[in-house]
Amino acid sequence: MSTSELSATDLASDVCELPQARGPVTESLFKALVRSPGSMSDAVADQLFVDCPLFGEDTPLALYSLYELHYRGFLNVAEGWEWDSNCLELRRNLERAFIRQLRHEVKTLYGSVTVAPDDVVQALRELMTSAGPSLSTFMSVDGTPQHMREFGIHRSPYQGKEADPHTWAIPRLKGQSKAALVLIQFGEYGDGQTSKMHAELFSDALEAMGLERRCGAHLDAVPGASLSAVNLVSLFGLHRRWRGALIGHLALFEMCAVDLMSHQVDAMRRLGMDGAIPFYEAHVASDVAHERIALNEMVGGLLVDEPSLSDDVVFGARALDLIERKFAERLLSAWSVGESSLRRCEQQSPRDFQASAMTPMFFLT
Ligand SMILES: [Fe+2]
Ligand SMILES: [Fe+2]
Structure with missing residues (x-):
């Protein structure tokens, strides 16, 4: 949906549509999110990530979009997805990858934290x-x-x-x-x-x-x-x-x-x-x-x-x-x-x- 197709109510709401996918994780996630909560397959939640969780494109956008469900959400994405079990499973996997990479980067730059x-x-x-x-x-x-x-x-x-x-x-x-x-x-x-x-x-x-x-x-x-x-x-x-x-x-x-x-x-x-x-x-x-x-x-x-x-x-x-x-x-x-x-x-x-x-x-x- 382009901005010009949005109604005045949509624009006033400050909530936006889903972004464009940037790879396999966001592709499968966004396809699921426009359907009804509960319809995401286990394969979407358990897939491997194709790029860096910190500095890539597909993986950071997937995590960002899942977090957005806890803020204002997206137009045309049902609120029930916020606590969908496969959404949470995918988010957990993305977070693990994010933290692993973050710890590595922080340790490399500053040494061990104590x-x-x-x-x-x-x-x-x-x-x-x-x-x-x-x-x-x-x-x-x-x-x-x-x-x-x-x-x-x-x-x-x-x-x-x-x-x-x-x-x-x-x-x-x-x-x-x-x-x-x-x-x-x-x-x-x-x-x-x-x-x-x-x-x-x-x-x-x-x-x-x-x-x-x-x-x-x-x-x-x-x-x-x-x-x-x-x-x-x-x-x-x-x-x-x-x-x-x-x-x-x-x-x-x-x-x-x-x-x-x-x-x-x-x-x-x-x-x-x-x-x-x-x-x-x-x-x-x-x-x-x-x-x-x-x-x-x-x-x-x-x-x-x-x-x-x-x-x-x-x-x-x-x-x-x-x-x-x-x-x-x-x-x-x-x-x-x-x-x-x-x-x-x-x-x-x-x-x-x-x-x-x-x-x-x-x-x-
Ligand atoms: Fe501020
Ligand atoms: Fe401040």
Whole structure:
């Protein structure tokens, strides 16, 4: 179904259709999802994966799509699929492959994780200051409108559900760490004002850049490696066993946000994309406080209650740092030779590139 065939209700709902398949796993999964729940064969759930669970295309998209059933879902996919046993079996197999690869990558880059509870904050600070190539610095100085739009499209699967994966940790914590997480999330959800919710501000930013405001509408253009950034936090969020990693992930996110978002504000201002600025400015305004709350109360409180989670907290932060390093390297490498960092997308929405000042963008694999 193309965007032009969607009804006004569909567009207003913010829920999008299934993306295009990228290989055998997504092909068989998507064929099943448009049928009735319960009709998926065991063979779909138990099939072998053909590419890298972190940096491939078919496997990350399959996992992303299964996680999406726990968020807003897809148009024409019945809600009953969320807890379908074969869906869960396929998701479990994909998660095992994802975690296996993630552990390998983290160990290769940082060595084995063993950090005492008292050393966790220092380990997080070291990650913050030893960041890889700075995408946001590049954007603030040399970024073009096309780079900004590509960046927005890469981020859209996460920003459309910004804060939601971390919210899953709330019932899994107690005391000070729980209260701190709720305080951070309250800010992410706009202090109770819909128009200030960060996910809403991001949709406003997409629109201001001349892009379709529904985040799911860009899925076909987003590479699997960028979807893995969302899969990472969804996996940590959906499993109580990974609550420590989820808290480490959020803490590093908050610690890095002010600098990153300040650079984006500079870039948007330099390029005259003023309508996109409120999203980035909202983070500059709130994340100084969020960083302090995240470190002192959320991480600190968690490690008082559950000191055995110290390695997991650092693992979650290292996993985020790893994914973001690879993300920055990939985008900067494509842009350095004048190529797009997005996937080829044959059926892009006509609204996607309607901004008059924009150079036509061609999606490259
Ligand atoms: Fe935010
Ligand atoms: Fe924040």
